[in-house]
Amino acid sequence: MMLEEILLLLEQKQSQEGDSGTDVVLELNWDSLESSAQTMAALLSLFALAPIPWSLVSQAARAASLEFDLVVNRDILVQKYLLQKLDENTYQLQERIREFLSIKGEQLADIETLKQGFFSAIVAIAKDIPQTPTQSKIREITPAIPHLVEVVTNQKDYLNDEDLIWPFVGLARFYQAQGAYEQALPWYQQCLSTVRERLGEEHPAVATSLNNLAYLYERQGRYQEAEPPYQKALKLRKRLLGEEHPDVTSSLNNLAALYYSQGRYQEAEPRFKQALDLRKRLLGQQHPAVAESLNNLAYLYKSQGRYSEAETLFQQALQIAVKQLGEEHPMTRIISNNLNNLLGRSEFGKSMAQINENTRL
CATH class of the missing domain: 1.25.40.10 (Tetratricopeptide repeat domain)
Incomplete structure (x- = not known):
């Protein structure tokens, strides 16, 4: 577009009631964009008014099945002053521009696809x-x-x-x-x-x-x-x-761990046992979750001074963990440390809590 044409369009748009200079410039820039660049701009407007990692934009674009060159269209938006480059991997929209692009994006035929891609990328990050x-x-x-x-x-x-x-x-x-x-x-x-x-x-x-x-x-x-x-x-x-579902075993384990933390051992024990029995039946004797339950019950027995019972359960838990997870896995190391501490009659610290942190969802 020649300079004379731009100035003519600017004069025409400024004469329209309610159009500010900023609105006119944004409209001109938007109208000059190819459809792919407009789609890129609409996708970016879905992000927060904050620095946007380009890797996250790429994930959203893949989820939305955008087939055009993202970098080329990104650079066009930068050249048109619609997008600010903070560094090689981070970009940001100015508030007024984001608002404008959001309004324009809602008018695009593929806006729902863009939203699905955006939310898919966000959910993937959260998960x-x-x-x-x-x-x-x-x-x-x-x-x-x-x-x-x-x-x-x-x-x-x-x-x-x-x-x-x-x-x-x-x-x-x-x-x-x-x-x-x-x-x-x-x-x-x-x-x-x-x-x-x-x-x-x-x-x-x-x-x-x-x-x-x-x-x-x-x-x-x-x-x-x-x-x-x-x-x-x-x-x-x-x-x-x-009654017999893996999520039920997790809830039983969580409630038992809470009772243990309060020193309510008589209430904790039956729930640890229920969780252990259910996990064996639902997941199999050699599942890592069974090792976790064995560790927890052994931990309880140790706290009650039932050392022989605790040692047997720790050994069973360790055998499963080594076989299923390997010797260097965090759970294996925690169980091994618990067994060593038991044999030395030393304090356990927060070992049960450390394992349980991984199973609370």
Whole structure:
């Protein structure tokens, strides 16, 4: 487009009532874009008003099956002053531009496909956050956090039922792993209220949300607050999934671990035993979850001074862990350390809690 044409269009658009200079320039830039660049701009407008990792954009584009050259169209948006380049791997939209592109994007025929791709990428990031992420993992996912917040704050209605809990869970795990429990708590609370509102009280996701909330309370030492949601989760899972389901064994284990933490050994023991028996029956004698249950019950016996029973169970747990997970696996090392501590009659520290951290969902 020649300069004279641009100036003529600018004069025409400025004469339209309500058009500011900024609006006119944005309209001109948008109209000059090829359809692929417009699609790229619409996808970017779905992200939060924060630095956008290009790797996350690429994931969303793949999920949306975009076939054009992403880099070429990204660079066009930068040249048109619609996108700001922060560094080689990070870009950002200015607030007014994001608002404008969002409005324009809603008019595109493929906007629903773009949204599906965006939410798919966000959910994948959330699912990839482990219950106990390492410091390197925390650094890796930190740039994506504002975009998870954007989804659960402003766009959660677009999440499908299956994926509904994951952005909430991912955010809570991110803060929980850093010991920022007060920052994690609202995400678990919002998760519970959201799934109840969307899915109703009688849904497995409600049980999962109750379980997660209870676990956070337990980590904070708020044992009295943790017990009711643990109990509700167990009852709900039994009712919805049946008495013999792996999720029921997890709830039994979690409730037993809570009772153990409170010194309520007589209440913990039958639940640890139920979880062990169910896991053997449902998962097989050699499953790692069986090793976890054997370790937990042995840990309880040791605390009660039942050393011979504890030693037998620790040895059984260790044999399974070595065979199924290998000698260098964290669970194997914890069980081995527990057995060595038992033989030396030394203190156990937080070994049971360390294993249980990986099985609380």
